[in-house]
Amino acid sequence: xxxxxxxxxxxxxxxxxxxxxxxxxxxxxxxxxxxxxxxxxxxxxxxxxxxxxxxxxxxxxxxxxxxxxxxxxxxxxxxxxxxxxxxxxxxxxxxxxxxxxxxxxxxxxxxxxxxxxxxxxxxxxxxxxxxxxxxxxxxxxxxxxxxxxxxxxxxxxxxxxxxxxxxxxxxxxxxxxxxxxxxxxxxxxxxxxxxxxxxxxxxxxxxxxxxxxxxxxxxxxxxxxxxxxxxxxxxxxxxxxxxxxxxxxxxxxxxxxxxxxxxxxxxxxxxxxxxxxxxxxxxxxxxxxxxxxxxxxxxxxxxxxxxxxxxxxxxxxxxxxxxxxxxxxxxxxxxxxxxxxxxxxxxxxxxxxxxxxxxxxxxxxxxxxxxxxxxxxxxxxxxxxxxxxxxxxxxxxxxxxxxxxxxxxxxxxxxxxxxxxxxxxxxxxxxxxxxxxxxxxxxxxxxxxxxxxxxxxxxxxxxxxxxxxxxxxxxxxxxxxxxxxxxxxxxxxxxxxxxxxxxxxxxxxxxxxxxxxxxxxxxxxxxxxxxxxxxxxxxxxxxxxxxxxxxxxxxxxxxxxxxxxxxxxxxxxxxxxxxxxxxxxxxxxxxxxxxxxxxxxxxxxxxxxxxxxxxxxxxxxxxxxxxxxxxxxxxxxxxxxxxxxxxxxxxxxxxxxxxxxxxxxxxxxxxxxxxxxxxxxxxxxxxxxxxxxxxxxxxxxxxxxxxxxxxxxxxxxxxxxxxxx
Amino acid sequence: xxxxxxxxxxxxxxxxxxxxxxxxxxxxxxxxxxxxxxxxxxxxxxxxxxxxxxxxxxxxxxxxxxxxxxxxxxxxxxxxxxxxxxxxxxxxxxxxxxxxxxxxxxxxxxxxxxxxxxxxxxxxxxxxxxxxxxxxxxxxxxxxxxxxxxxxxxxxxxxxxxxxxxxxxxxxxxxxxxxxxxxxxxxxxxxxxxxxxx
Numbered sequence: 001x002x003x004x005x006x007x008x009x010x011x012x013x014x015x016x017x018x019x020x021x022x023x024x025x026x027x028x029x030x031x032x033x034x035x036x037x038x039x040x041x042x043x044x045x046x047x048x049x050x051x052x053x054x055x056x057x058x059x060x061x062x063x064x065x066x067x068x069x070x071x072x073x074x075x076x077x078x079x080x081x082x083x084x085x086x087x088x089x090x091x092x093x094x095x096x097x098x099x100x101x102x103x104x105x106x107x108x109x110x111x112x113x114x115x116x117x118x119x120x121x122x123x124x125x126x127x128x129x130x131x132x133x134x135x136x137x138x139x140x141x142x143x144x145x146x147x148x149x150x151x152x153x154x155x156x157x158x159x160x161x162x163x164x165x166x167x168x169x170x171x172x173x174x175x176x177x178x179x180x181x182x183x184x185x186x187x188x189x190x191x192x193x194x195x196x197x198x199x200x201x202x203x204x205x206x207x208x209x210x211x212x213x214x215x216x217x218x219x220x221x222x223x224x225x226x227x228x229x230x231x232x233x234x235x236x237x238x239x240x241x242x243x244x245x246x247x248x249x250x251x252x253x254x255x256x257x258x259x260x261x262x263x264x265x266x267x268x269x270x271x272x273x274x275x276x277x278x279x280x281x282x283x284x285x286x287x288x289x290x291x292x293x294x295x296x297x298x299x300x301x302x303x304x305x306x307x308x309x310x311x312x313x314x315x316x317x318x319x320x321x322x323x324x325x326x327x328x329x330x331x332x333x334x335x336x337x338x339x340x341x342x343x344x345x346x347x348x349x350x351x352x353x354x355x356x357x358x359x360x361x362x363x364x365x366x367x368x369x370x371x372x373x374x375x376x377x378x379x380x381x382x383x384x385x386x387x388x389x390x391x392x393x394x395x396x397x398x399x400x401x402x403x404x405x406x407x408x409x410x411x412x413x414x415x416x417x418x419x420x421x422x423x424x425x426x427x428x429x430x431x432x433x434x435x436x437x438x439x440x441x442x443x444x445x446x447x448x449x450x451x452x453x454x455x456x457x458x459x460x461x462x463x464x465x466x467x468x469x470x471x472x473x474x475x476x477x478x479x480x481x482x483x484x485x486x487x488x489x490x491x492x493x494x495x496x497x498x499x500x501x502x503x504x505x506x507x508x509x510x511x512x513x514x515x516x517x518x519x520x521x522x523x524x525x526x527x528x529x530x531x532x533x534x535x536x537x538x539x540x541x542x543x544x545x546x547x548x549x550x551x552x553x554x555x556x557x558x559x560x561x562x563x564x565x566x567x568x569x570x571x572x573x574x575x576x577x578x579x580x581x582x583x584x585x586x587x588x589x590x591x592x593x594x595x596x597x598x599x600x601x602x603x604x605x606x607x608x609x610x611x612x613x614x615x616x617x618x619x620x621x622x623x624x625x626x627x628x629x630x631x632x633x634x635x636x637x638x639x640x641x642x643x644x645x646x647x648x649x650x651x652x653x654x655x656x657x658x659x660x661x662x663x664x665x666x667x668x669x670x671x672x673x674x675x676x677x678x679x680x681x682x683x684x685x686x687x688x689x690x691x692x693x694x695x696x697x698x699x700x701x702x703x704x705x706x707x708x709x710x711x712x713x714x715x716x717x718x719x720x721x722x723x724x725x
Numbered sequence: 726x727x728x729x730x731x732x733x734x735x736x737x738x739x740x741x742x743x744x745x746x747x748x749x750x751x752x753x754x755x756x757x758x759x760x761x762x763x764x765x766x767x768x769x770x771x772x773x774x775x776x777x778x779x780x781x782x783x784x785x786x787x788x789x790x791x792x793x794x795x796x797x798x799x800x801x802x803x804x805x806x807x808x809x810x811x812x813x814x815x816x817x818x819x820x821x822x823x824x825x826x827x828x829x830x831x832x833x834x835x836x837x838x839x840x841x842x843x844x845x846x847x848x849x850x851x852x853x854x855x856x857x858x859x860x861x862x863x864x865x866x867x868x869x870x871x872x873x874x875x876x877x878x879x880x881x882x883x884x885x886x887x888x889x890x891x892x893x894x895x896x897x898x899x900x901x902x903x904x905x906x907x908x909x910x911x912x913x914x915x916x917x918x919x920x921x922x923x
Contacts (some may be wrong), residue, residue: 034822062857063918065881095857095918130883134819136917138784138883189746190911228913251877252911 023053023132028123028143029105038114044105044162045127045143052133057087059214059223059262061097061231064136066223067106067129074121076113083107085168086265086274089218089231096231098220099132105165112149121147138571170263170274180286181260183277190251194229194281195236197625198243198264212264219245220274221262227251227254229260256456257281259341262366269703310471312480321482347452355438356491360484362442367480370446375469392674393532397540397590400525404544405551406444407522408517411631412508413548414555445483531672539587546579615669617681620696629723630696631659634669634678642691648710650693658720662698697723745854751863751871759825759832759839764810771867773901774808775894777839777877778851780859781831782821783917784883789860790835794887795877798895800839801885807898809839814851816922822846848921858916864897864907865887873897875912 024047031042047055047067056064071079084106110123128140148154184193196219217238221229229247236244245268249257258281263274324353408414526544530537550572557568584590604611613619615632623630633650635642649655659666669678671690682692685706693707693716705719745752749772753767766774780786789795800807815822823831828842845851854863865874878890897907 063916090920092923094921097918132917135782135821137785189744225913252913
C-alpha cells in the first residue's frame with residue numbers, strides 16, 4: 001500500500017511536470033538552409049518562456065539549474081559548447097540567480113566534416129531545463145531541424161536573429177590584461193572579500209575611455225565546486241578606465257582560489273555588454289591602481305595633489321596677485337590707493353592700518369565671491385575660465401560705465417570716495433566714507449584684475465580650475481593676499497610712507513595722468529561690448545558721453561556749487577535716467593542683445609577647412625533623418641579650452657578627411673553670448689557650459705556620444721568611428 | 726513592555742552577530758512546529774541534528790521524496806538517534822506554502838519520518854542559516870557544532886535516483902558517529918531558491 005502510494009504520487013508528479021513544462025516553448029533554428037562540407041554553422045536552441053517564468057544561465061547562481069542540450073547528430077557533425085548570451089541577475093537578493101526572462105537563444109556552432117556527402121542532415125537534440133516563477137518546474141523537449149549539405153551555401157531566414165543573439169554573448173576583450181582581482185584582506189571564516197577590477201594602466205591616456213562612464217557594472221561568476229562568488233556586488237568605481245567591484249567569496253573546501261573566472265558586465269542606459277574574464281587573484285591591489293577608492297568620481301586626468309605642489313601653486317598665486325598690482329588694468333586703482341595713503345598719512349597710524357585692512361578685506365571678499373562663482377559653475381559642469389564673465393554683455397556694459405566714471409573722477413570732473421576727498425578735505429574729516437571707499441577700492445581692484453592674467457597667475461589658476469572647492473578657495477585667497485599685500489604692509493609700517501613724496505600739487509597731476517590708462521581700459525571694454533551689440537554699440541557710446549556730461553554737472557554744480565545745488569543734482573539725475581531709458585533700453589536693448597542676423601551658410605575657416613554650419617536642433621534632426629552622422633562643437637570665443645580643442649583635435653587634416661569620408665554634417669554652436677537655445681541644449685547634456693562636443697551616430701536612434709572636455713585627435717577619430725557603425 | 730523590547734533587541738543582535746559557519750557553533754533558534762510545539766535547537770544538545778530546507782513542490786526536493794530516498798534516509802537517521810528537522814520557509818503568499826493542517830497531511834501522505842516540521846513561513850530560521858535552496862542541508866554535531874553545510878548529494882538533477890548519488894548528509898553523520906572528521910564539510914547547495922517573503 002505504502003509502495004503503491006509512493007509510485008502513484010510519483011506518477012502524478014511526472015504528469016504534473018509534463019503539463020507544467022508548457023511554460024517554456026523550445027525549438028531549434030539554424031543560421032543556414034544549406035551549408036558546404038567543412039563549414040561551421042551557427043544554430044540556436046530558442047527557449048520562449050511565459051511572462052514571469054525564467055530559465056537559467058550556465059552558472060544558475062544560488063539556486064536553479066543550467067539548461068542542458070544533448071545532441072543526437074549524424075556522423076560528421078560536431079557540436080561546440082553552448083555560447084550563453086549575457087544573462088540577467090534575478091532577485092531575490094538572498095537567493096541570487098542568473099537567468100533569462102521571456103526568451104533566450106542558446107547558441108552552438110556545428111562543424112561539418114569536409115567529407116560530408118551532399119543531402120539533408122537531420123539535427124536533433126534533447127533539451128532539458130528548469131523553469132521557475134513562484135515555483136520551479138523541470139522541463140524538457142526534443143528539437144530537430146534539417147540542414148542541407150550542398151555546394152551553394154544559403155543563409156536561412158533565422159540567420160539575422162541568431163546573429164543578434166550572438167552579439168549578446170560575452171566577448172573576450174582586447175585589453176583583458178586590465179582585468180585584476182585581489183583580496184581585500186585576510187579571510188573572515190569561510191568568506192573573504194575580493195575586489196574585481198578593470199584597470200587601465202595609469203600611463204595610458206585614460207581620458208579617452210571615460211566619456212562613456214557606465215551606469216552600472218557587475219561580475220557574473222562562473223560556477224565552481226570549491227567556492228562561490230556571492231550575488232551581492234558593491235560598486236566602488238565605475239570609470240571605464242577604472243572599474244572596481246567588491247564581491248564576497250565563500251569557500252566550500254580547499255585553499256582560497258588563485259583564479260576566478262566569470263563575466264564582467266557593464267551597463268549604460270539600455271546598453272549592456274559583458275566580457276569573459278579570467279582573473280588571477282593576488283594578495284594586493286596592482287601597483288598602478290592606486291590606493292584611493294575612486295567613488296568620489298575624480299577625473300582620472302586630474303593631477304594628483306601633493307602638499308608640495310599645493311604650496312608651490314599657492315606661492316605662484318600669491319606672486320601672481322602681487323604682480324597684478326602693476327598690470328595696466330589695475331594700476332589706475334593703485335593710483336587712487338596711493339593718493340589715499342598719502343592723504344591719510346597725516347592722520348593717526350591706527351586709522352591708516354585700519355583702512356589698509358579694510359582694503360584687503362574688500363579684495364579678499366571679492367576673490368572669495370569669484371571662487372564661489374567658479375565652484376558653482378564647475379559644479380554645474382561648465383568649464384570655468386578666467387575672465388569668462390566678459391562673455392556677458394551686461395557685465396561688460398556695467399564695467400565700462402564704471403571704468404569711465406573712474407577715469408572722469410581721476411580727471412577731476414567730479415569727486416567720489418577716498419582719493420578726491422582726501423585731497424579736498426584735509427585732515428580728520430573723512431571717517432566713514434574712508435572705510436567704505438577702501439573696501440570699494442578692494443572690490444574694484446579685483447573686478448579690474450580679472451581680465452589681466454598675470455604671469456604665474458595663469459599657471460596657478462589653470463591648476464585651480466581642475467581642483468576641489470576647498471583648494472579653489474585657497475588659491476583664490478592666495479591671489480587676493482598677493483594683490484592686497486603691498487598696501488597692508490605699507491599701512492602696517494607707516495614709517496615706509498615717508499618714502500612717498502610729500503603731498504602737494506604733483507598729486508593732482510599724477511591723478512589726472514592715471515586717468516588715461518583708465519580711459520584706455522574703458523575703451524578696451526567698449527570694444528568687447530561692440531562684439532555683443534554690433535553697430536548698435538554706438539548708442540552705448542552716446543550713453544557714456546551722457547554719463548560723463550551728467551558727472552560733470554554733478555561735480556561742477558552740485559559738489560562745488562554754492563547755491564541752489566539741488567537743481568544741478570536733479571538735472572544730472574534726469575540726464576542719467578533719460579539717456580539710460582532711451583539709449584540703453586530702447587535703442588540698445590542692452591539686457592537682451594539682439595545679435596545681428598547670423599549669416600547662413602558655411603562657417604568654413606579656410607578653403608579646405610571643415611564645412612561648419614550653424615547649429616540648431618532642426619539642423620541636427622534633418623541631418624539624422626538623412627542618415628548622416630553629425631558632429632556638434634559647442635564653443636565660445638572666450639573659452640580657451642574650446643579653441644585649443646579645435647586647433648589640436650578638430651580642425652586637423654585627419655578629422656577633416658574622416659568627416660568628409662563619412663559624409664558627416666559639422667555644426668557649430670556659438671555660446672559666446674549665451675543664447676538660450678544652446679543653454680537648454682547644454683543642460684540636456686547635463687552641462688552648464690562649453691566646451692561640449694557631441695557626435696551623433698549614423699544610426700538615427702542611437703544615443704549621441706558626448707566627448708570629454710579635453711580632446712585629442714584619437715578621441716575624436718574614435719568617436720567618429722563609433723558613429724559610423 | 727520595555728523588557729520585551731530589550732529582549733527583542735538582544736535576540737535581533739544575537740541573530741545578526743551569529744554567522745553560520747562550518748566548525749563554529751550552529752546558531753541556536755527557537756521555532757514552532759506544525760503541531761504548535763516549540764522547537765529549540767539547543768534542547769537537542771547531545772544528539773546529532775540534521776536541518777533540511779524543504780519545499781516539496783520544488784522538483785529537486787520532490788525527487789528525493791517521490792523516489793522514497795529521503796524517507797529511507799530519515800528512517801535510517803532516526804534509527805541512529807539523529808534528530809531530523811524539516812524547515813519550511815516558503816512564504817504564505819506562495820502557492821507552495823503549507824498551512825499546519827496541509828503540512829500534517831503532507832507529512833502523513835509522504836510518510837515523512839522527520840522529528841519535526843518547523844513552520845518557518847517568516848523565513849527567520851532560513852535566513853539565520855542562510856538557506857539558499859530546497860533542499861539545503863545542515864548537520865550539527867552532538868556538542869552543537871555545525872559540521873556540514875551544503876547539498877544533499879552530488880547529483881544536482883531533479884530526475885536522478887538519489888540512491889545512486891553520493892549522499893553528503895549520511896556520510897557526515899556516519900563520520901560523526903564513528904568519531905572521525907567529516908570528509909566533506911561544505912558544498913554548494915543545489916535546488917530551487919527558497920521562496921522567502923520579499
